Amino acid sequence: MSADGHIEIEVELNSEKAEKELDSLSKSLEKDTAQAAKKAESSVKQSVKQIEASAKQVSKQTENSAKQAGQEVKNTASSASKQVIDSAKKAEEEVKKSSKRVTEEEKKQYKEWEKTRESSKPESDPSKPYKESSEKATQYWTGAGSKIKSVVSTITAATGAGAVAAGTAAINAGKSFEAGMSEVQAISGASRKDLEALTNKAKEMGATTKFSATQASEGLKYMAMAGxxxxxxxxxxxxxxxxxxxxxxxxxxxxxxxxxxxxxxxxxxxxxxxxxxxxxxxxxxxxxxxxxxxxxxxxxxxxxxxxxxxxxxxxxxxxxxxxxxxxxxxxxxxxxxxx
Structure with missing residues (x-):
């Protein structure tokens, strides 16, 4: 065999060997890549779960705060309603006492007149003015008592409805704000401490500007999206x-x-x-x-x-x-x- 033929056989053998090594390396790379992708996917899923868990926890805390605020509003309204009712009841009692005093005074005057009247009966009944005055006084105070009762009923109904509406509004606002801040945390990847600082800042801006804390959370969301x-x-x-x-x-x-x-x-x-x-x-x-x-x-x-x-x-x-x-x-x- 010539030297050239020997070289060709050697080159061909080396080529086959290199091809096998390349194929082996390619398979190894594919395997390593698949393992790395699987590990990355697992890491991403774990991160998503952690974010979801954090969002749920923040959501629960905010909802509890909103419920507590709504309950405080209801308690305050209920207390105010009770005070109004108590005041109205006291006024009604005073009306009754005053009416009773007027009636007793009229009766006393009438009895005194009877003791001093002459034995002969006059043509007209001198007691009539006293009776009419007593009847008018009784009607007046009775009417006043009815009006007070009506006012008490109206105030009670209005206060109760206001308390329910205020409580519902507080809870809904709390839920919207909580949802907005959860979005901010999910997008920015903020830690619990950072989320607390962002939440406080949104509340501060909601209290010092014409915008609400919920609207402030929307602004934070766009900032988080900008990185x-x-x-x-x-x-x-x-x-x-x-x-x-x-x-x-x-x-x-x-x-x-x-x-x-x-x-x-x-x-x-x-x-x-x-x-x-x-x-x-x-x-x-x-x-x-x-x-x-x-x-x-x-x-x-x-x-x-x-x-x-x-x-x-x-x-x-x-x-x-x-x-x-x-x-x-x-x-x-x-x-x-x-x-």
Whole structure:
């Protein structure tokens, strides 16, 4: 056999060996990949279960708090109703006592008159004025007592209905807020401690702004969807809510605009208050609004941020274009092409 033939056989053997090794390696990789995928899937399922368990626990705690608040409202209303009824009963007793005193006084006067009257009977009955006065007094106080009873019945019915309505409203509001915060936790992956801080912040904003705590939780949800962590959401929420209040726009919409624009411009969550002030000023001083500016930002903000423009420059440009009748996505497209 020639040297060339020997080399060909050796190359062919080496090729078959390499092919077998490659096949073995491929199978091994497939097996390792399948095992890794299975492990990852198991880890994801476990994480989902933990999130669901945490959400259920938070839901139960919030519902219990809402029920307790509703019960307190009912107790307060019941106490107020009892006080009103007691006062009315006391008034009714006073009416009866007064009526009895008047009747006794009239009888006493009538008896005194009988003792002093002359033996001869007069043509008219002198006791008639006393009798009529006594009858009128009795009718008056009896009527007053009936009116008081009617008022007591009306107050009792109204107070009871108000207590039920107030309790129901408190429980429903608590459930909505709880559901909103559960969404925030599920999206952001917030820990129990972080969720408590976010919940307290939402309640604080609900108490100090025109928006409710439930609406504040909606704003937090959009921030979580933008990838903000708990501290960023706490820092950014006041600016977003103030902008929504000033512009009259929906809180969820404004939150979406601010989070997207800040990210596109390369700004931080802590810049949200300043960002909101700039947008509010631009919207109030030019022929545009926050919703239209948000649409413009979708097209222009990424390019402006990449080129180093600040938010003041971009807001001013959007305002000038708005005054010229170029707004919303049209303004965004134009600014993007200019940049």
């Amino acid at each position: 903000w962590n708990s501290q960023q959401m706490i820092d950014g929420l006041p600016g977003v809510m103030n902008l929504a209040a000033a512009s009259g726009e929906d809180l969820g919409t404004v939150s979406d605009i601010v989070t997207d624009a800040l990210t596109a411009m390369g700004l931080k969550a802590s810049d949200s208050a300043h960002f909101a002030d700039v947008l509010a000023t631009a919207a109030s001083s030019s022929n545009t609004n926050v919703a239209m500016m948000g649409e413009t930002f979708k097209y222009a903000a990424p390019v402006a941020g990449a080129l180093g423009y600040n938010i003041e420059d971009l807001a001013q440009a959007i305002g000038l274009m708005g005054n010229a009748g170029i707004k919303s996505s049209q303004a965004g497209t134009s600014l993007r092409s200019i940049a």
